[in-house]
Amino acid sequence: MWRMPLTIWAFFVTAILALLSFPVLVSGFLLLMFDRGMGTSFYLSEIFIGGQALDHVGGSPILYQHLFWFLGHPEVYIIILPAMGLTSEVLSVHCRKPIFGYKAMVYSILAIGFLSFIVWAHHMFMSGVNPFISNFFVIFTLIIAVPSAVKVFNWITTIYKSNLRYNTASMFAIGFVSMFISGGLTGIFLGNSAIDIQMHDTYFVVAHFHIVMGVAAFFGMFAGVYHWFPKMFGRFMNETMGKMHFWGTFIGAYAIFWPMHYLGMAGVPRRYYRFDNFDTFSHFSEMNQFITIAAIVTFGFQVLMFVNFFYSIWKGKKVTSKNPxxxxxxxxxxxxxxxxxxxxxxxxxxxxxxxxxxxxxxxxxxxxxxxxxxxxxxx
Ligand SMILES: [Cu+2]
Known part of the structure; x- marks a missing residue:
C-alpha cells in the first residue's frame, strides 16, 4: 500500500466514503417515498389545516435533514479528495521533487475520510438542533482543519525550491492549493456555530462553498486533464490556450467569489431571486452586477478549454516518447x-x-x- 501514488490513495478513500454514505441518502429517500405515497409519518409531525389536525404524528422533518447531511458532508470530500490526489501527483511530477511528507499525506486523507462522517450536523446549526449537540459537531469540524493544513503545508513545501515547470498542468495544481486555502479558511468561520448563526443564510456561505468545493475541485480536475491528456490521446494540449484558460479562470474565480464574502458579511441573503424590492440591499446591486459579469467572462474561458481539448485531439503537438x-x-x-x-x-x-x-x-x-x-x- 505504501507504494501507491497519492492519486490512487485518494480515489481509494473516496470509494469507501461513497460506499458508506450513499446508502444513507437512499434510505432517506425510501422513507420520503413512504411518507408521500403510503401514509407513514417519518418526517411529518402534527400538521393542522384549517384548525383540523391531519393524522400524521410523531415524525420530524429534522430527521430528513440528518439523513440527507449524513450523505451531504462526506459527499463534499468525495468531490475534493480526488482533486487533492491529482494535485499531489501533478505537483510532484512537475516540481521534479518527491512529494513532501508522503505518509503524512496518506494519513491526512484517511483522517479527513474518517472525520467527514462525524461532522454532518454543522449544516444544521440553524435547524433548531440542540445547541449542546452543536458543540460536538463544532469541535470535530474544526479538527478537520488539522489534516487539511498538513496537506497544504506539504504541497507548499513540495513547491518550495523545486525545479518547477511552468506549464498549464502545474499552474492548475498550484491554483488548486490557492483556492483550497482561500475557501478552506472561511470554513473555519462557518464551522463555529456561534458565527454560523450570523452567516448561515448569506452569500458568505455561497462564496465559501463554491470556492472550496466548486472552483478548487475543478482546478484539480483541470490539472489532471492537462497532465494526462498526452497519455489519453498521444498529443499535448495547446499550451497558449491552456495558460489563457488558467489565468482567465484563476483571476475570474477570485473576481466572482471574493466580493461575495463582503456581500455575505453585509447580510445579503442567499437564495433570493432579486433584491430590488429591498432598500437595504440596493447599494449592493453594483457589486452583484460585477459578479455577474465576472461569471460570464469566466465561463467564456471554459469554452476556450473545450476548444483546446478538441483542437488538441486532432491538431495538438505529437508526443514522441512514452513518458513525456x-x-x-x-x-x-x-x-x-x-x-x-x-x-x-x-x-x-x-x-x-x-x-x-x-x-x-x-x-x-x-x-x-x-x-x-x-x-x-x-x-
Ligand atoms: Cu459539511
Missing part, C-alpha cells in the same frame, strides 16, 4: 497510446514508491525499476 513528463508511475510505461489491456504482454511489477525524483543524481526512477544494491525504500 518524466513521471515515475506505471501508466507512463504503457505504449504512447495504450491499447486494450494497456500493456502488451506481461503486466509490470511495482518495486518502489511513486516519488523517486532526484535520487542518487538520477532525474527520476520509474516504479517498475527493481531496487538496487544498498538502496532502501524511503518515504
Amino acid at each position: 513528463w518524466g513521471a515515475t508511475t506505471i501508466e507512463w510505461t504503457t505504449p504512447i497510446q495504450p491499447g486494450h489491456g494497456n500493456w502488451p504482454g506481461k503486466l509490470p511489477t511495482v518495486h518502489r514508491w511513486a516519488y523517486d525524483y532526484g535520487k542518487n543524481g538520477e532525474e527520476f526512477v520509474s516504479q517498475v525499476e527493481p531496487m538496487r544494491e544498498g538502496e532502501t525504500e524511503d518515504h
Whole structure:
C-alpha cells in the first residue's frame, strides 16, 4: 500500500466514503417515498389545516435533514479528495521533487475520510438542533482543519525550491492549493456555530462553498486533464490556450467569489431571486452586477478549454516518447497510446514508491525499476 501514488490513495478513500454514505441518502429517500405515497409519518409531525389536525404524528422533518447531511458532508470530500490526489501527483511530477511528507499525506486523507462522517450536523446549526449537540459537531469540524493544513503545508513545501515547470498542468495544481486555502479558511468561520448563526443564510456561505468545493475541485480536475491528456490521446494540449484558460479562470474565480464574502458579511441573503424590492440591499446591486459579469467572462474561458481539448485531439503537438513528463508511475510505461489491456504482454511489477525524483543524481526512477544494491525504500 505504501507504494501507491497519492492519486490512487485518494480515489481509494473516496470509494469507501461513497460506499458508506450513499446508502444513507437512499434510505432517506425510501422513507420520503413512504411518507408521500403510503401514509407513514417519518418526517411529518402534527400538521393542522384549517384548525383540523391531519393524522400524521410523531415524525420530524429534522430527521430528513440528518439523513440527507449524513450523505451531504462526506459527499463534499468525495468531490475534493480526488482533486487533492491529482494535485499531489501533478505537483510532484512537475516540481521534479518527491512529494513532501508522503505518509503524512496518506494519513491526512484517511483522517479527513474518517472525520467527514462525524461532522454532518454543522449544516444544521440553524435547524433548531440542540445547541449542546452543536458543540460536538463544532469541535470535530474544526479538527478537520488539522489534516487539511498538513496537506497544504506539504504541497507548499513540495513547491518550495523545486525545479518547477511552468506549464498549464502545474499552474492548475498550484491554483488548486490557492483556492483550497482561500475557501478552506472561511470554513473555519462557518464551522463555529456561534458565527454560523450570523452567516448561515448569506452569500458568505455561497462564496465559501463554491470556492472550496466548486472552483478548487475543478482546478484539480483541470490539472489532471492537462497532465494526462498526452497519455489519453498521444498529443499535448495547446499550451497558449491552456495558460489563457488558467489565468482567465484563476483571476475570474477570485473576481466572482471574493466580493461575495463582503456581500455575505453585509447580510445579503442567499437564495433570493432579486433584491430590488429591498432598500437595504440596493447599494449592493453594483457589486452583484460585477459578479455577474465576472461569471460570464469566466465561463467564456471554459469554452476556450473545450476548444483546446478538441483542437488538441486532432491538431495538438505529437508526443514522441512514452513518458513525456518524466513521471515515475506505471501508466507512463504503457505504449504512447495504450491499447486494450494497456500493456502488451506481461503486466509490470511495482518495486518502489511513486516519488523517486532526484535520487542518487538520477532525474527520476520509474516504479517498475527493481531496487538496487544498498538502496532502501524511503518515504
Ligand atoms: Cu459539511
